[in-house]
Amino acid sequence: MSLTAVDLVPALLPRVARALPAWLPQRRWFAGKGAPLVAVELTAAARFADQASKSFGVLAVAEVRYAGGKATERYQLPLGFSPTPPEGEPVIAWLDGLAAYDATGDHELTSELLRLIGRDHDLGEVRFTAEPGGELAFAHRNGMRSRRMTAEQSNTSIVFGDRFILKLFRRLSDGVNPDLDVHRALGRAESRHVAPLLGAIEGPGVTFGVLHSFVADAVDGWRLAVTEACQVARGEDVSRFLDEARGIGAAVAAVHRDLGQHYGTAPLDLAAVRRRLLATLDSAVPVVPALTCYADRLRELFDGLDAPAATAQRIHGDLHLGQVLRTPARWLLIDFEGEPSHPIPVRTAAQSPLRDVAGMLRSFDYAAEHELQFGVAEHFHEHACARVRQWAADARDEFCAGYASGSGVDPRAHGDLLRAFELEKMLYEAEYETRNRPDWVRIPLRTLRPTLGE
Numbered sequence: 001m002s003l004t005a006v007d008l009v010p011a012l013l014p015r016v017a018r019a020l021p022a023w024l025p026q027r028r029w030f031a032g033k034g035a036p037l038v039a040v041e042l043t044a045a046a047r048f049a050d051q052a053s054k055s056f057g058v059l060a061v062a063e064v065r066y067a068g069g070k071a072t073e074r075y076q077l078p079l080g081f082s083p084t085p086p087e088g089e090p091v092i093a094w095l096d097g098l099a100a101y102d103a104t105g106d107h108e109l110t111s112e113l114l115r116l117i118g119r120d121h122d123l124g125e126v127r128f129t130a131e132p133g134g135e136l137a138f139a140h141r142n143g144m145r146s147r148r149m150t151a152e153q154s155n156t157s158i159v160f161g162d163r164f165i166l167k168l169f170r171r172l173s174d175g176v177n178p179d180l181d182v183h184r185a186l187g188r189a190e191s192r193h194v195a196p197l198l199g200a201i202e203g204p205g206v207t208f209g210v211l212h213s214f215v216a217d218a219v220d221g222w223r224l225a226v227t228e229a230c231q232v233a234r235g236e237d238v239s240r241f242l243d244e245a246r247g248i249g250a251a252v253a254a255v256h257r258d259l260g261q262h263y264g265t266a267p268l269d270l271a272a273v274r275r276r277l278l279a280t281l282d283s284a285v286p287v288v289p290a291l292t293c294y295a296d297r298l299r300e301l302f303d304g305l306d307a308p309a310a311t312a313q314r315i316h317g318d319l320h321l322g323q324v325l326r327t328p329a330r331w332l333l334i335d336f337e338g339e340p341s342h343p344i345p346v347r348t349a350a351q352s353p354l355r356d357v358a359g360m361l362r363s364f365d366y367a368a369e370h371e372l373q374f375g376v377a378e379h380f381h382e383h384a385c386a387r388v389r390q391w392a393a394d395a396r397d398e399f400c401a402g403y404a405s406g407s408g409v410d411p412r413a414h415g416d417l418l419r420a421f422e423l424e425k426m427l428y429e430a431e432y433e434t435r436n437r438p439d440w441v442r443i444p445l446r447t448l449r450p451t452l453g454e
């Protein structure tokens, strides 16, 4: 009788864990880069695909401990074990002739996760569930080709036959992931602006993954924006994106309306807003020394922020052009997870919808500055800069007009609050870029001074 995963896993996991301090920091989705790792412990949440096969999978959770008082973090690590790992998949560790590797790169193992969802199956304490009404769409589609997405992501997504997309959350937080909860709510509200939710993988008090319809013929807003910014820099007479910006504004307004109806609205807690703005500042300054000279001015501005009669509700929480998909029919919003670095109660607290608006406005500027910083050198002359920045200003206006037409609230009438949220986003971005894409930090830094009115 051959040994199955049930017999092997308890002995294998501690050995894999020993290899993780070297492997984890190389992953795009690993948020603990830069902090010295002290130890990684692995526990198995569920084993799958282990019947009589030489290969098997383990949905493991890695608990990562750091030196210097940084809080412990948990990451989902779907592991594959096989004597013949998939070609090209980096091996985390060889264990007596068995390779341990990231299971998201193994077609057989990821297909098994899809099958488990389709069958509404439980593995120990892990529940694989199909959303009501969604089962028939995929339950019998075994053997569909799967591919891991190569996009720069905070999580890992696997696309099955261009029909389904399974996102496995990497950094785990206690509670139901807002991406699951909000998609369930918007599905019930029959929102036209989200991709249908088809299933989920959930453990006790934690969400491991969400399954959606894959929109194969969609293009994301960032790609459309940078393409047009480049054409504008070259002096081409184009303006399609301005209509698109208006459409994005209307879609965001419609989603805000549905979220407000489902989760309710309340007066904005301005003291909490100020605390959060200051916390973002305090977090960013030590990481990005170039912010130091703005810190006093920002602190003064955040401390003195006033916003009479502002309202709060559930929002997207991390909205930018990469989070909106243009389908042939309409704009969709994706990824309602919020900022994974914050605990779920912070992410699900009612906030001003203008935070989402500010995130999107920043993104138009980002597309413009990205072209000016990284575009073809010949664009770097005065006229190209003026054209591209005017294009971004026009896109911002169109977005606000679209939002106003869908919600009755024109964001431009709430200048102080909107500016504070844009500044907050710039601080967040400066920290994010310093940690993840240091070359890009110039983009948020460039817009800081003019937004401060200096």
Ligand SMILES: Nc1ncnc2c1ncn2[C@@H]1O[C@H](COP(=O)(O)OP(=O)(O)O)[C@@H](O)[C@H]1O
Pocket: 149, 151, 152, 153, 154, 155, 156, 157, 165, 167, 195, 212, 213, 214, 215, 216, 218, 220, 322, 323, 325, 334, 335, 337
């Ligand atoms: N339903 C979908 N249909 C098509 N593509 C999608 C869908 N959902 C997400 N994507 C693509 O997958 C990428 C990553 O998705 P996202 O939810 O933003 O992941 P993450 O939380 O890791 O950032 C997106 O940029 C988008 O291009």
Ligand SMILES: O=P(O)(O)O[C@H]1O[C@H](CO)[C@@H](O[C@H]2O[C@H](CO)[C@@H](O)[C@H](O)[C@H]2O)[C@H](O)[C@H]1O
Pocket: 152, 153, 154, 222, 318, 320, 321, 322, 323, 335, 359, 362, 363, 364, 366, 429, 432
């Ligand atoms: O990956 P997430 O969607 O969780 O978001 C993080 O990464 C984004 C970059 O991928 C980052 O967005 C910033 O860069 C975008 C262009 O790549 C730009 O459109 C956004 O406006 C800008 O904020 C986002 O901030 C971060 O949370």
